[in-house]
Amino acid sequence: MAIRKAGFKVGVIGCGLMGSGIAQTCAQSGYETVVREVNQELLDKGLARIYSAWEMMVNKGKITQGQADEHKARLHGTVRLEDLADCDIVIEAIIENMEEKLRLFPALDAILKPEALILSNTSSLNITQMGAVTKRPEQVCGLHFFNPAPVMKLVEIVKTLSTSEQTIETVREFAISLGKTPVLAKDTAGFIVNFLLIPYLLAAIRMLENGMASREDIDTAMKYGCGYPMGPLTLLDYVGLDTTLWAAEAIYEEYKEPLYAPPPLLRRMVNAGMLGRKSGKGFYDYSETK
Ligand code: 3HC
Numbered sequence: 001m002a003i004r005k006a007g008f009k010v011g012v013i014g015c016g017l018m019g020s021g022i023a024q025t026c027a028q029s030g031y032e033t034v035v036r037e038v039n040q041e042l043l044d045k046g047l048a049r050i051y052s053a054w055e056m057m058v059n060k061g062k063i064t065q066g067q068a069d070e071h072k073a074r075l076h077g078t079v080r081l082e083d084l085a086d087c088d089i090v091i092e093a094i095i096e097n098m099e100e101k102l103r104l105f106p107a108l109d110a111i112l113k114p115e116a117l118i119l120s121n122t123s124s125l126n127i128t129q130m131g132a133v134t135k136r137p138e139q140v141c142g143l144h145f146f147n148p149a150p151v152m153k154l155v156e157i158v159k160t161l162s163t164s165e166q167t168i169e170t171v172r173e174f175a176i177s178l179g180k181t182p183v184l185a186k187d188t189a190g191f192i193v194n195f196l197l198i199p200y201l202l203a204a205i206r207m208l209e210n211g212m213a214s215r216e217d218i219d220t221a222m223k224y225g226c227g228y229p230m231g232p233l234t235l236l237d238y239v240g241l242d243t244t245l246w247a248a249e250a251i252y253e254e255y256k257e258p259l260y261a262p263p264p265l266l267r268r269m270v271n272a273g274m275l276g277r278k279s280g281k282g283f284y285d286y287s288e289t290k
Contacts, residue, residue, distance in 0.1 A: 010026045010089050011036065011087035012035040012091050014036075014093040015035045015042060018093045018147060020050050023075060028063075028071045032076075037077070038079065082111055087116060088115075088116055089174060090116060092108075092120045093121040096123065096125060096250075116139070124190045126187065132162070137162035138162050140162070141163040142157065142185075143158075143174075144156040153180060154181055155178075155183075156184075157183070158191055159187065190254075198248050198251060204218050206263050208233065208265070209264070218232065219231020236283060237284055240277075240278055241274065
């Protein structure tokens with residue numbers, strides 16, 4: 001399938017933190033985009049996040065009001081899966097729960113046209129298994145974005161045991177058309193980035209748990225000592241503690257390496273609803289900025 005922006009339609013499933021960022025990226029790159037959420041309230045919340053990002057870009061002079069209006073006109077929200085039936089590429093960005101994904105993939109497979117590709121934004125779950133519950137496993141692969149999706153340049157293209165070369169080439173072309181730099185990874189838990197990033201983030205939590213340094217000093221150390229844009233605890237709050245826990249569990253499940261075992265504090269914080277920025281509290285307090 002050749003990528004032509006005109007007439008090419010992208011579907012995004014899930015309008016949470018990642019789904020909204022992905023939908024924003026696709027619409028502002030010139031694609032007709034339809035994003036689906038499970039209910040109107042979540043959809044409205046996700047769309048509001050996208051509209052305010054475009055407003056911010058207008059205020060900063062990065063785009064004109066006319067361009068923002070064009071982006072908005074290209075983006076359609078829905079709560080009905082069937083509204084994605086004529087999409088050429090569908091990107092799944094729902095909750096990181098395998099049962100949910102295994103329910104969604106056959107449902108999508110049943111409504112999409114035969115040549116459509118189904119991509120998963122999962123950060124660490126088994127995409128080969130997602131493909132296997134469809135009748136088009138060769139047209140299923142991973143396309144993993146990084147938060148904030150409209151800003152971060154990287155995407156990981158994840159090839160399953162069944163993905164065809166043609167699918168990989170189409171997805172590579174698509175990723176480049178979104179202004180991203182793609183890398184190719186095998187379908188193993190964590191792919192490239194999370195395989196390296198998760199142990200670092202978990203180590204920062206263990207340092208805090210063990211009282212080795214304050215949260216501020218851990219963050220300051222990595223920010224100014226290594227030139228990272230954010231310290232690890234700030235980044236954990238930014239990515240979401242629940243998302244990090246799910247990623248750590250999935251990689252630990254696959255390799256049983258202690259490096260990936262979630263520290264007790266992480267699990268307790270998620271249990272307490274301290275998910276980071278999105279819930280107003282994580283390692284830091286965001287209740288004023290929410
Ligand atoms: N849409 C468009 N532009 C946006 C945006 C959005 N949604 N969000 C931020 N921006 C733009 C801002 O307008 C700004 O542009 P400018 O520099 O031209 O003015 C630029 O991005 C930087 O934003 P800010 O000025 O608000 O803030 P910072 O300079 O502090 O940068 C950051 C914010 C880009 C988030 C930076 O701190 C960063 O790179 N942090 C690290 C993020 C990271 O590591 N992400 C990967 C996490 S791992 C992951 O996602 C994988 C998952 O599976 C766990």
